[in-house]
Amino acid sequence: MPPTPTPPPEWPLPKFTLRVEDLAHPGAALFLAHVEPEAALRAAVLASFQWLYATPACAPTNVRAILLVLRPMDGVAYTSGSHTEKEIHLSLDHIVNSAARARAEILGVLVHEVVHCYQHNAKGTAPGGLIEGVADYVRLHAELAPPHWVRAVRAGDKWDAGYQTTAYFLDWVEAQAGAGTVRALNAALLDREYEEAVFARLGGAPVGELWRRYKVALGADGGPDEDEGFTLVPSYNPVYV
Ligand SMILES: [Zn+2]
Incomplete structure (x- = not known):
């Protein structure tokens, strides 16, 4: 009789809590109409694990609980908290401002913020x-x-401009250097200080050279004049942390 296969280990899910600070706010009604909070947070955690860690054995286990706070505030969202207890604050006003696509925007912002609970930061x-x-x-x-979002670079953008600019660059680096490169980059930020050489080691070239090649791949000239040859995109770029 063949041995019983060992079931795959589970990802370490935290406890989820929701706090709505103003149920009369129209953003609260939008959230509750479009999003099932536990499923949304669980999906965001699993997305973070999937794209940052190859297996559950690699995933951090320090996050015991994530509290999602919905409240009126400027901006979009931010994440704070301790090593074990995280808080994600999401703006009810931003939900109203995104009403036409409330569900996708809420889920997307939750993924972004939950990544901050699980990524390494050197x-x-x-x-x-x-x-x-x-x-x-x-x-x-x-x-x-x-x-x-547009897969493009704006005049003067650097590789670490952040948000979608850096996200699409990392996506390109992964495509060039192989599947798992961004996971390896995240792993290299565990328990040691940041060194730019990590890009040369994992991406095959110094980050400045990778950025130059990326711009060429996008159709920019890749030359030293950062004000020429770029695709200009609209400046709408929500500020969230
Ligand atoms: Zn952020």
Whole structure:
């Protein structure tokens, strides 16, 4: 009789809590009409695990609980909290401003913020743009990129401009250097300070050279004059942290 296959280990899901600070706010009604909170948070955690960690054995287990707070505030969202207890604050006003596509926007922002709960950050020394780029890389791969995102670079953008600019760059690096490159990059940010050489080691060339090649691949000239040969895109770029 063949041995019973061992079931795959489970990803370490945290406890989820929801707090709505103003149920009379129209954003609260939109959220509750379009999103099932537990399923949305679970999907965001699983997307973070899937795109940052190859197996459950590699995934961090420190996050015990995620509290989602819906409240009126400026901006879109932010994540804070301790090593074990995370808080994601999501703006009810932003939900109203995104009413036409409330569900996709909420799910996309939740993925971005949940990535911040699980990604490594080189003990706080990784460039902020890289951290934000990884978060949007996962949002992109979760198929929750908002319609205004464009795979392009704006005049003067650097590789670590963050958000979708860096997300699409990381996506290109992964395509060039092989599947798992962004996971390896995230792993390289665990328990050690950031070194730009990580790109040369994992991506095959220094990050400046990779950025130049990426711009060429997009149809820009890739030359040293950062003000020429770029695709200009609309400046709408929501600020969330
Ligand atoms: Zn962020």
